[in-house]
Amino acid sequence: MASVVTLKRYIKQCDDIIEKNDIEQAEKLENEIVSVFQKEIEGIRSGLSNYSPCMIGSTPDGRTFSAGTDVDYIADLKLLRSKLQMELEKNESYEERNSDDKKNKVFISHATKDSEYVKTFVNLLEDIGLSEDEIVCSSISGYGIPLGEDIYDWLSSQFQEFNLHVIFMLSNNYYQSVACLNEMGAAWVLKQKYDTVLLPNFDFVQIKGAINPNKIGIKLDSNADELNHRLNELKDNLIEEFSLRAVSATKWERHRNEFVENIDKITPEEAAEDEQEIVGQSQNSISKDAGILLVYAASSSDGQVTRLKSISGLAVCGGNWNFVGEEATAREESRWEDAVIELENYGLITALSYKRQIFRITTTGYEVADEIKEKFNIDTEKNPDEYLNN
Numbered sequence: 001m002a003s004v005v006t007l008k009r010y011i012k013q014c015d016d017i018i019e020k021n022d023i024e025q026a027e028k029l030e031n032e033i034v035s036v037f038q039k040e041i042e043g044i045r046s047g048l049s050n051y052s053p054c055m056i057g058s059t060p061d062g063r064t065f066s067a068g069t070d071v072d073y074i075a076d077l078k079l080l081r082s083k084l085q086m087e088l089e090k091n092e093s094y095e096e097r098n099s100d101d102k103k104n105k106v107f108i109s110h111a112t113k114d115s116e117y118v119k120t121f122v123n124l125l126e127d128i129g130l131s132e133d134e135i136v137c138s139s140i141s142g143y144g145i146p147l148g149e150d151i152y153d154w155l156s157s158q159f160q161e162f163n164l165h166v167i168f169m170l171s172n173n174y175y176q177s178v179a180c181l182n183e184m185g186a187a188w189v190l191k192q193k194y195d196t197v198l199l200p201n202f203d204f205v206q207i208k209g210a211i212n213p214n215k216i217g218i219k220l221d222s223n224a225d226e227l228n229h230r231l232n233e234l235k236d237n238l239i240e241e242f243s244l245r246a247v248s249a250t251k252w253e254r255h256r257n258e259f260v261e262n263i264d265k266i267t268p269e270e271a272a273e274d275e276q277e278i279v280g281q282s283q284n285s286i287s288k289d290a291g292i293l294l295v296y297a298a299s300s301s302d303g304q305v306t307r308l309k310s311i312s313g314l315a316v317c318g319g320n321w322n323f324v325g326e327e328a329t330a331r332e333e334s335r336w337e338d339a340v341i342e343l344e345n346y347g348l349i350t351a352l353s354y355k356r357q358i359f360r361i362t363t364t365g366y367e368v369a370d371e372i373k374e375k376f377n378i379d380t381e382k383n384p385d386e387y388l389n390n
Contacts, residue, residue: 005237014029018074018081027050034051103163105164107192118140124256128238128247172201175206175208228256286343293323294348294368295380296380307358323384340359346368348364
């Protein structure tokens with residue numbers, strides 16, 4: 001669906017050029033409008049003299065000739081304006097029917113390994129005018145999940161309580177993350193508005209799952225004109241959706257250009273270095289509780305950590321052991337909830353379902369588990385309390 005703000009912007013440009021009778025600008029704008037909306041407005045080219053086919057004929061002596069219609073760019077632009085106006089009225093009617101009292105938020109669905117790109121993108125959203133309580137982004141301090149909250153329950157509440165504008169930061173890393181695919185599925189089931197941002201070295205043909213590959217998205221390594229145009233559209237959409245103050249053209253171009261430059265500076269080598277740094281941090285600073293839970297989970301054939309809540313209380317299991325006692329206090333339950341969250345935040349385990357009850361150890365998780373097991377000479381046949389209480 002074409003953006004209401006973008007449609008209004010092009011309608012105004014049509015009015016200005018038609019009033020001036022500027023044929024040269026009319027030709028340029030006609031080609032631009034057709035290019036922008038050809039996948040969003042059915043029959044956008046229909047009736048335009050600039051896109052009318054030539055008739056091929058022959059003379060009595062056998063010579064061929066072509067007779068094309070003279071192009072009237074001003075007339076074409078008037079027709080395009082009427083099509084844009086019809087699309088605008090349809091979209092405004094749709095928004096009116098689907099409006100409610102929920103507050104709007106932007107939810108950035110992304111893979112942890114792409115955090116450098118995501119941080120840069122959040123800076124751009126701030127430049128557009130979005131505030132801290134209007135953005136949900138788990139990789140950035142202040143925009144993530146509040147301390148002590150259950151990850152699944154909190155995310156579920158966000159989908160239910162707010163009008164989420166989901167932005168999928170798509171990459172190969174994204175499709176390798178079970179958590180990301182769960183977020184994609186939840187957004188699809190709940191019919192949330194969404195946009196796609198394709199990170200460098202990821203193309204539209206690679207899109208799969210619940211996302212429509214034919215929906216126009218922002219490709220961060222596309223040509224400059226295309227990228228600038230799509231970022232302009234995103235800015236227009238968010239300003240209208242969140243009732244933000246308009247950003248002056250000069251200020252916006254400066255912020256947008258800085259964003260593009262910063263994206264170009266992030267190289268695959270730097271991303272790999274960032275990933276190694278995270279792994280190193282996890283080995284050196286992981287808590288004893290999280291480390292021992294990981295070691296015992298890695299010793300089992302399924303390599304899973306489970307976190308199950310029931311009427312009788314919480315159970316956090318790794319290997320053959322439940323690390324939460326049968327009559328555990330709220331403090332003890334929080335202790336092992338935090339251990340699971342810690343392992344997930346370090347990328348050592350990944351959720352296998354949107355309920356976040358069963359987690360699988362990642363390749364990095366196994367490497368860290370082996371290192372901890374060897375360093376502290378842990379025998380997983382023994383009760384883990386023997387190591388936890390030392």
